[in-house]
Amino acid sequence: MYDVVVIGGGPAGYVAAIKASQLGLNTACVEFASDEKGNQKYGGTCLNVGCIPSKSLLDSSHKYYEAQKDFASHGIDLKDLSVNIPSMMKRKDDVVNKLTTGITGLFKANGVEAISGRGRVINENLVEVSNNGDKTSLETKFIILATGSNPIEIPIAKWSENIVDSTGALNFESVPERLGIIGAGVIGLELGSVWSRLGAEVTVIEAMDDFLPIVDKQISKECHREFKKQGLDIHLGSKLTSAKDNGKDVEISYESKGEEHKASFDKLIVAVGRKPNTADISDESFPIELDELGRVQVDDFCKTNYENIYAVGDIVRGPMLAHKGSEEGVMVAERIAGKKARMNYELVPNVIYTHPEVAWVGKTQQELEDHGVEFKIGSFPFAASGRALAAADSVGSVKVLADKKDDTILGVHVFGPSAADIVQQAVIAMEFGSSAEDIGLTVFSHPTVSEAFHEAALAANNSAIHIGNKRK
Numbered sequence: 001m002y003d004v005v006v007i008g009g010g011p012a013g014y015v016a017a018i019k020a021s022q023l024g025l026n027t028a029c030v031e032f033a034s035d036e037k038g039n040q041k042y043g044g045t046c047l048n049v050g051c052i053p054s055k056s057l058l059d060s061s062h063k064y065y066e067a068q069k070d071f072a073s074h075g076i077d078l079k080d081l082s083v084n085i086p087s088m089m090k091r092k093d094d095v096v097n098k099l100t101t102g103i104t105g106l107f108k109a110n111g112v113e114a115i116s117g118r119g120r121v122i123n124e125n126l127v128e129v130s131n132n133g134d135k136t137s138l139e140t141k142f143i144i145l146a147t148g149s150n151p152i153e154i155p156i157a158k159w160s161e162n163i164v165d166s167t168g169a170l171n172f173e174s175v176p177e178r179l180g181i182i183g184a185g186v187i188g189l190e191l192g193s194v195w196s197r198l199g200a201e202v203t204v205i206e207a208m209d210d211f212l213p214i215v216d217k218q219i220s221k222e223c224h225r226e227f228k229k230q231g232l233d234i235h236l237g238s239k240l241t242s243a244k245d246n247g248k249d250v251e252i253s254y255e256s257k258g259e260e261h262k263a264s265f266d267k268l269i270v271a272v273g274r275k276p277n278t279a280d281i282s283d284e285s286f287p288i289e290l291d292e293l294g295r296v297q298v299d300d301f302c303k304t305n306y307e308n309i310y311a312v313g314d315i316v317r318g319p320m321l322a323h324k325g326s327e328e329g330v331m332v333a334e335r336i337a338g339k340k341a342r343m344n345y346e347l348v349p350n351v352i353y354t355h356p357e358v359a360w361v362g363k364t365q366q367e368l369e370d371h372g373v374e375f376k377i378g379s380f381p382f383a384a385s386g387r388a389l390a391a392a393d394s395v396g397s398v399k400v401l402a403d404k405k406d407d408t409i410l411g412v413h414v415f416g417p418s419a420a421d422i423v424q425q426a427v428i429a430m431e432f433g434s435s436a437e438d439i440g441l442t443v444f445s446h447p448t449v450s451e452a453f454h455e456a457a458l459a460a461n462n463s464a465i466h467i468g469n470k471r472k
């Protein structure tokens with residue numbers, strides 16, 4: 001009998017398994033993904049077809065873009081610059097392999113039993129594992145479901161040779177001349193950036209009228225302006241009505257302001273969101289409660305409708321983010337081990353890995369306005385940051401929102417160089433209940449782009465040094 005069986009080995013599941021084992025629980029992790037040689041592939045979407053391969057291509061394509069567009073301004077002249085897509089893809093695959101085999105090593109080092117196959121809950125204490133027609137049963141005291149999510153396929157644009165999801169878009173063999181993307185969300189913008197930097201003409205079709213509505217309005221306006229400048233042709237308020245892959249290219253129609261438009265692309269990426277993998281997670285005789293979006297219904301501690309069954313990561317409420325899933329995995333393992341762990345869902349950072357990056361934590365200005373919270377704003381542009389200027393990377397700004405009454409930081413929004421790392425400093429500060437004044441009183445290294453956060457926090461109290469703050 002196991003103490004814990006985890007179903008799914010992505011960032012939520014494998015982290016939960018390692019933590020549970022570290023806490024002295026006899027733990028197994030069931031995963032069906034395997035490579036051509038039959039070796040198990042842990043890491044889920046994040047490591048295999050998500051965060052890691054996309055960041056690998058984002059970094060490679062950014063280097064190429066910089067070499068092409070920015071090196072000359074630094075006095076570096078390059079001749080005969082070219083891009084080798086097969087080499088770029090091989091490097092990406094090597095990074096992925098290194099990390100996925102790393103998890104197998106971590107399981108061994110931490111005493112987690114790796115079990116190959118598809119797991120399914122039969123009852124509170126039984127998980128059935130199917131592997132190439134063989135079925136085995138695992139008896140266990142606790143079960144953690146972590147089966148992740150998959151891209152949504154829309155009926156009018158079914159996957160084909162040239163209509164692909166995010167996984168397909170990470171494996172193009174050459175740069176498409178004309179690339180269409182449905183959805184200006186996180187995936188659409190990240191993959192659009194990769195292929196645009198490598199030379200594709202990128203058109204993005206987005207149904208909503210607003211650009212990046214989850215992002216603070218002022219920041220999303222800055223992003224929209226910059227991405228258009230970088231060459232992304234973004235059509236807002238445009239709904240896909242048909243897509244036909246005729247083998248050579250993809251013909252699409254979309255409706256915008258009541259008018260029908262047509263376009264044709266070599267490849268079309270459909271990135272309209274992801275759906276939780278909850279079909280067939282349990283036997284029909286043992287229903288696990290789902291919500292209206294097909295996600296497993298859980299409480300604040302990720303417990304399902306059964307006392308000893310938990311669910312974490314993309315299959316439960318909240319943002320579909322690897323780090324959110326991993327922290328849920330840690331919380332659940334600790335609670336199973338009898339600890340009182342809880343997770344602070346208010347402070348989950350978000351990042352979009354375009355260049356510059358977009359990152360934020362806490363409330364947006366519009367959320368504060370909607371909730372009638374009185375707040376102060378401190379903004380600081382990277383155009384006034386010495387380090388950003390030295391690096392020729394000075395687009396964007398930092399925006400700090402603080403409570404008008406007690407100065408507590410309520411939200412930090414960054415569009416600019418190293419935005420993800422700057423926001424992480426804000427997450428730490430906010431975890432400790434920091435005020436804008438606390439950040440203002442903290443010594444920041446000079447010259448760093450982080451100083452823009454320092455200045456934005458000072459600006460929230462009208463005391464920034466490197467922008468005008470005339471006494472009233």
Ligand code: NAI
Binds near residue numbers: 051190240273274352
């Ligand atoms: P998303 O929800 O971020 O964006 C999808 C977009 O498609 C929306 O703006 C939506 O309005 C639009 N759309 C939907 N149907 C449409 C249609 N028929 N025509 C035109 N537009 C349409 O979803 P996305 O980008 O697929 O990402 C999925 C999930 O993966 C997200 O929850 C995201 O958080 C996560 N993710 C996170 C990353 C990160 O943290 N950097 C990277 C990649 C994914």
